[in-house]
Amino acid sequence: MKKLLSMLLIVVMLVAVLSGCSKEETTDEKSHTNQEQTNDSSDENDVTNLRIAWWGSQSRHDKTIEVIKMYEEMNPNVKIEPEFIGWNGYWEKLATQAAGGNLPDIVQMDMGYISDYVEKELLADISQYTNDGTIDINYVDESSLLAATFNEKLYGMSLGTASLSLMIDPAMFKEAGVDVIESGYTWDDLEKAATELHDKLGIYGTEEIGTTNLFPYYLRTHGQSMFNKGATDFAYDDQLFIDWMSMKLRLQDTGVMPTQDVSKEYSGEENSLFAHSKAPIGFFWSAKLIPITEVSGKEIELIILPGPNSKDGMFLKQSMFFSVSEGSKNKEEAAKFIDYFTNNVEANKILMGDRGVPVSSEIRNALKDELTPESRKVFEYTDSVVENSSPADEFPVGIHEVNKLLMDIEEQILFKQITAQEGATIFREEGKAILDRIRN
């Protein structure tokens, strides 16, 4: 009897072990040689599951989920699982998923990262879907398609255009008795206004001036650029770096701009000092006007960035894309959703240009009369930027590593550990090392 019992137990354990093992399905997403039998993976009777990932603030999450639900209602054979977080941590999460061969079917992409992902063969070429009409591009701006085209293949649909902007709170200006900034102003004018605001109101005169976005702008207004063509080296004068950092040091030391520790605690547009009326001036991407207005309920003005030569500096950026991952087993369904997102009027009435001004002229026309005041401001601002800008610089592979280095060095300069001069030299040296390593 004892022997029988122990034999039984052994069998039970074996079964437990083996059933545990069989859960390991090798999701063969890692195989880049995709002579695929994919596209027929959605049978008519089966439900197709799509996973989609994006970053953003709460208001974007709410709007996007609403659009997803609308799509699911119209397409009962499609079930979409959203995955969303803020900007912080989005790329690490994506990288981990990519490593596990587990990228969502649709991923939101940014200009700074898309070239990396294309180079690593993680994104699918969707030109077949634009060619066969699954994704209708008849009304889509050519430039937005070009931005996601590499080696003559299309790797993403732009979700909107955006540009850098200065946002001001005219009510706070009035309170301080300071003249409102008008376009055509310079960095000096900005410093003066911010200082006055700081003196009169006792709060910060301006938000943190984000170097990774605004320093390249500054270089462009001086006729230079961050990188050379092909991004094998830097292409600016150290003196401009020193001037820029000196300005930030000045503003920080006089209390006009918050110190690094403070600005870190208030990062993100919905948490920002500007949105909480702790600073009357802020630098943001234009589309952020929408969540900021929602959070603060204030009237905000959008102004072109400071000059001189703001026209050389301003540029229109494809704010973000939806791309299809190479390993997705439902590329066609994914493409259909992207088409819906881009071209469906009802959907865009909900999105209201939250990711940027829509790239389809048809949508822009359809929305014209329905725009909320904030969205209208963003659209009008973008129109004015189109007239007052120059072509954007490229975003080379590895730019985020260089940007991290830039932020590190800036931190050291602002904490007075090194001088702006030393920072310029170190950045050039170490930045070049990064570029060299990546090019190899």
Place this chain on the structure above:
Amino acid sequence: MKNNKIKMDSENIAGYLFIAPWLIGFILLTIIPIVSSFYFSFTDFNLLNDPNWIGLDNYKRMFFEDSKFWHSLKTTFVFVGASIPLRLIFALFIAMVLNRKHRFIGFYRTAYYLPSIIGGSVAVAVMWKQLFGLEGAINAMLSTLGIDGMSWLGNPKTAIWTLVLLMIWQFGSPMLIFLAGLKNIPESYYEAAVIDGATSIQKFRYITIPLLSPVILFNLVMQTINGFMSFNQSYIITEGGPLDSTLVYALYLYRRAFEFYDMGFSSGMAWFMLLIIAGLTALIFKTSKHWVYYEAKGDL
């Protein structure tokens, strides 16, 4: 003779089958990744493409071209060096306090252990971040005392100490072990010492410490190993800043791996950390001959 052998074998088989689930998990999830990571440390693996052998290049870059690597190592040593001894001292102190007969002693023991159970979690780290934030509870308390608060987390001089404080606060595990060790010291030793006129300090120094020394050794080794692996606190509360003042080794490793796709390099970092921890542990064991007293073995 032969009969005995066969009997042993069937028992062995049953034994192995019983531990088979754990064994398979151990091999697949621990041994294989460990060996792979050693291999990857000699490649340029970037998580997404196939790895290419590059020999010692990663290690060369690590030791000679990466100042952040040395900085994170130094930061971790400082962090461990400050928090672990303090944590152990505190744990011992609390254990001694709790080593009394008191009506609600059971409740107190649980209460003091609680921080450790919820300790390593993300929620506690987030709470700690709020506590020390610009508008957090600590600054609020200070302002009621008329002292100006400051940015504890944003100041490179103070940020690391908030993390050390968190480590000390989570003294529960070593405390319980100390408590068990204290309970093993016979009362009669203390009574004999009191009769001989020993003061509290002498009792502590000549009875408690020597008899507790094996436990101290255990706690020291375990806590040191854990300390070198700490990641959560730094990642969530200060994100390695400001000015990399809280950039502990594990965080830098993670960054290089997942933010810069530098997997081969990070694997090398991981193995180097293994060497460091092994070396330190060996050192602790070696010196233990001089200060650890095992009752069974005889006199010191």
